[in-house]
Amino acid sequence: MNQNNFNQIRVNLSGLGCWLTLIGVVWLLGAVGLGWLVKSLAVLIVLLLAAPVLGFIGLRFWLRRNLVQGPCPVCSTALTGIKGTETRCLSCGTPLHTEADGFTRVTEAGTIDITAVDVTVDAKPVLPEGD
Known part of the structure; x- marks a missing residue:
């Protein structure tokens, strides 16, 4: 008998119990008449997941404009x-x-901004020909 075959077929169902419990609690609350509580919790979870995305999109829009x-x-x-x-x-x-x-x-009232231009002059003047 080879015992290694069982290790290859093994399935990990450790998280399944948590999901089954959650589904059972939701079904029980719906059956008792507290479906509004389940719906409000679902809306709250959706809002918590959507808020960072909407905040990021809004920040990008604001930065693009300002x-x-x-x-x-x-x-x-x-x-x-x-x-x-x-x-x-x-x-x-x-x-x-x-x-x-x-x-x-940012300047005080009455300040006039000017642009300085550097003008270089040759040492000897250029005279027009014919003089």
Whole structure:
């Protein structure tokens, strides 16, 4: 007699008792007239499983509408911010306000922003020919 054959046919039914007990309790509550309790527990479980998924989808939608990416107006470093908030540039430290179309410098009223242009001049002047 070979005893190894029984080990190959063995089926693990350890979790089946738990499921049968759960099904029996649900059937008993339904038979007694407490089916509303079973239904409310089922709805609660579905809501608990769906809440993280819906929260993740809602967060992605909100970020898509409120996340602004653009360059710093002072040093042109790429920045990311949330629309309507104030932040600082990570590179130059300038306080910035985040708007829908990009970033603007936070300045006092009456401040005029200018752009400096570096102009190089040769040492000797160029005269037109014929003079």
